[in-house]
């Protein structure tokens with residue numbers, strides 16, 4: 070099977086507010102740095118806007134980090150100006166979760 074190099078929308082996870090599964094058609098990629106994709110997604114159920122960091126460090130293993138935002142799709146240019154999520158941030162979160 071050919072592995073997709075683009076965003077695999079089934080790994081978007083769930084809304085931090087209402088726990089409903091994110092729908093890929095509501096998602097836009099903001100940027101991609103190495104193995105980390107930053108994605109903006111709107112929850113179709115509660116309308117929350119979330120910026121996700123999707124990390125693929127190895128095949129089959131995907132980590133997502135959700136950050137609630139008050140930005141909307143039209144603000145995406147503004148989101149692009151934010152510091153990107155880096156693999157270091159992911160490491161920090163892993164450390165935090167392991168405590």
Ligand SMILES: [Zn+2]
Nearest residue numbers: 084087112115
């Ligand atoms: Zn929601």
